[in-house]
Amino acid sequence: MNSIMKYLQLHNLLLKTFILSICFLGITSCAGQIEKHATALKFIPEQTKIHANSISLKAETLPEYRVDIHDKDYQGNQISGVIRTVFQDSKGNFWFGTQSGLCRKDKNGLVYFDLKNRIGQGVTVHVILEDKMGVIWIGYGGGIAKYDGTYFTNYHEKDILITGGLWSMLMDSKGTLWVGTTHGVFTFDGKAFTPFEIPEGKVNPNFGVSTSKMIHSITEDSKGNMWFATNGGAYRFDGNTLTNISAKDQSLSNFVNQIIERADGTFWISTVNGLFLYDGTSFKSITEKLLGKDVGVGCIFEDNIGTIWFTAKKSDIYNYDGKTFQKIEAKIKITDHTVLPFEVNQDQQKQEGNFLPFPFQVYQDRQQRLWFVGFKGAYRFENNAFVNVTRIGPW
Template identity: 35%
Template sequence: MTRTCKNPVRCAALVVVFLLAARGELTLAQDLAPDRNFSPIADKSTPLMPRVILRNIREDRDGNIWFASFGGPIRYDGKAFTNFSEEAGLAKRRIFSLLVDKSGAFWFGSITGGASKYDGKSFTRFTTKEGLSGNDVLWIFEDAEGDVWLATDGGVSRYDGKTFTNYSTKDGLPHNSVYAIAQDRSGKLWFGTQEGIASYDGNIFTNFAGIAGREFTNIRSIVEDKAGNLWFGGQYGVYRYDGKTGAMLTAKDGLLDDFVGSMLVDKAGSVWFGHPLDERGGATRYDGEEFTHFTQKEGLPAKTVYCMLEDSDGRIWFGSVGDGASRYDGKTFTDFSTASLPK
């Protein structure tokens, strides 16, 4: 069955980027008063995670696990899940991307509302009015120099702490819908877009849209393994690139499914692939020799995997759509999502 995604930011749920609700009005960026702290709201804390759409997972300095969800960011402190909403100071409730930067500040990327930064005292909101390239913020990344890059539906924006510098197809990106950003060990930045891959050496962009020698679009994730190979996950498989040559990997080679929406490299050096489509959803682990599948048959609670994280204790977290979150300790899965949908 052919699966395509012509308008990536507003595709149906089975094509990874989707919107279940109608677009709202744009929220203008502003600094919120310091007394509006990002603090837990008691009646929004629960020992179980609501069954919401999860799009990203991060760990903060204190070991708390954070989830980007379409119901607002959710924090897990080891005991309870706390859900934060727009009332806390967020630009929009539908959070798509997350970052905890080197200073410990939180960045939240939303759909239609731009980005929000929380420095521990107050929120700052950024939209196109302040110079952001787009108001759908699909990925947030901090480079080695401390600049924050925001992948949007209008290109990519680099924030140096004061101003934005925007890049688009005019500068060499294959497409203005950018989904993933990574930096390799040489310092070069890589971007995954709707129409392929580009790199940036600090001066110019190099377009790698035809790198795989076949249709390879809808690039959702980029990681570098311990050997220095770059992995690009997309709609039609995974491309492994050593800097000179590469190879495509698909379900025929051992992946659970061709569509790879998320990836991570664990502490042991294995590469994990998250598969977001219901009919072949789950995760694949590749240790350099063998592929291992994780589905409901193997104990994975959810049908799909949209995002992953290895925490500081070496446990793998999985986020899904509608089935919440689960955690794998190397032997067994823990399902945290037996709560019903929030009202």
């Protein structure tokens, strides 16, 4: 009898040990799926803090900005010759990231902030966003800055945030800051940058800035999945597994520019050979019949009524309402703020459209107005025409 009891006790002990070992393996397996994408290597940035007033300049104190000093046609007093991004914060202020730095339009006027990189050079601002605490984050070629309403805190890192290194940035729903650079993806917790491993792609010889680890854009979908547009395809990370979505279809280029999720749950992916719809299973070319097979599509955006806006051949602008494609005519609306010199005829200016955007971004503000920013400044699309927004408006 005693021997039977001892046998049962031993059997139960072995069974518990087996179950615990299986649970442990399951836990470490799941953890391993996450950890294999985030390496132990961390990059500690240099930090500098500076009062906003010490680097701010009011627009009215600056010389008039001309896109081309040799061009006699009217150019307006542009916000900048190249605007990479526009963002409206929760207070209604407009922020512009430009080739020559950062500026903000608030109730007191337009102010420029003279941000510098780690070696004292001016910066190109690619991304502006706001976190849940109302802090403004600015991603520029050589670093990151956060603005708390009084001070800018700058983060510089000589190995990954080199000049021109930062290209995209996103604050996800959990408060993690994702940073896309020419050296790959990193997460930032306010203290250190941690690499997030994504396979290398290829260098695009047709782009001025291109690396095998280039991250063009980052987005988070409605389910909390992270999406990365890279030179190696479109990647999705569900918290455990990183998947190359574009590998499912050979017609989709590995050179991906942007990924957005539409309100209907489908994904639209812009590439160097067109715009594609991904329904979670298969891909469909949206632009092949319209533009041809190998025409590149740049930025894409869905407005509040479900219309898709996108750029093709770098400067052509189209929209799609779900049934019909429309190419937007190159036409500028002359406003009361526009003062033309005597050399320029207003009707001729309307037809020529000399200062239409070469868009880097399409954006809709809180007043539901559409902005197009890029080469030659900032524009709003109103009443089927572009309105050039200069330093003096119209706001």
